[in-house]
Amino acid sequence: MSFDTNNNITGTRPELPDLFTWTDDGVRLRSAQCKDCGTFFFPEYHEQHRPGCPRENIEKVLLSGRGKLVSYTVMHYMCPPPFRTANDITPYAIGMVEFPEGISVVGLIMESDISSLKVGYDMETITYELYRREEGFGIVTWAFRVH
Ligand SMILES: [Zn+2]
Numbered sequence: 001m002s003f004d005t006n007n008n009i010t011g012t013r014p015e016l017p018d019l020f021t022w023t024d025d026g027v028r029l030r031s032a033q034c035k036d037c038g039t040f041f042f043p044e045y046h047e048q049h050r051p052g053c054p055r056e057n058i059e060k061v062l063l064s065g066r067g068k069l070v071s072y073t074v075m076h077y078m079c080p081p082p083f084r085t086a087n088d089i090t091p092y093a094i095g096m097v098e099f100p101e102g103i104s105v106v107g108l109i110m111e112s113d114i115s116s117l118k119v120g121y122d123m124e125t126i127t128y129e130l131y132r133r134e135e136g137f138g139i140v141t142w143a144f145r146v147h
Contacts, residue, residue: 011136012129013133013138015140016141018043019142020127021062023065026065026124027126028062028064028065029063029099030043030044030060030062031101034050034057035058035059036053036057037050040101040102041058063099063125064099064100066122066147067097067105067123067125069095069109069121070097071095071096072094072109073093074091074092075094076091085131092108092114093108093109093117095107107125107141107142107144108128108143109143110126110128110143110144121146123147124144125142128140
C-alpha cells in the first residue's frame with residue numbers, strides 16, 4: 001500500500017507530516033505493523049517495540065477510521081507551546097481511542113458538550129484546524145469526535 005502525503009483537503013495542511021491522511025472513507029491515522037510480532041505503531045516510523053523482535057518486516061497501514069473511547073480527561077487550561085491554536089478551546093477533552101487493530105492513540109476530542117462523553121463511545125477520526133497561515137491555508141491536526 002502506498003500513501004500520498006499531498007492527498008488532503010484543498011486549503012489545508014497537516015501540522016506535522018506522515019501522521020494521518022484523507023481517504024474517500026474519511027481521515028485515517030498512518031500506522032505500521034510489524035509482520036513478525038503483529039505489533040502496530042503510531043507514528044508509522046516508530047519501530048521500537050518488543051525486545052528480541054527482529055523488526056525487519058514492517059508494513060505501512062492505515063488504522064480504521066473509528067475506535068472506542070477508552071479514557072479521557074477534561075483540560076481547563078491551554079496546552080503550552082509548541083501547541084498552537086488560534087482559538088481558546090478550553091475546556092476541552094483529550095482522549096485515548098482504541099482502534100480495532102489493538103493500538104490506542106491519544107488526541108483532542110472535539111465535542112461541544114464534553115460533559116456528555118462516556119468511556120466506550122464510538123469515536124471517529126477527524127481533523128481539527130489549529131490556525132490559518134498567512135498564505136491562506138489551514139494547519140490541521142488529527143482529532144476525534146463521537147460517531
Ligand atoms: Zn515486531
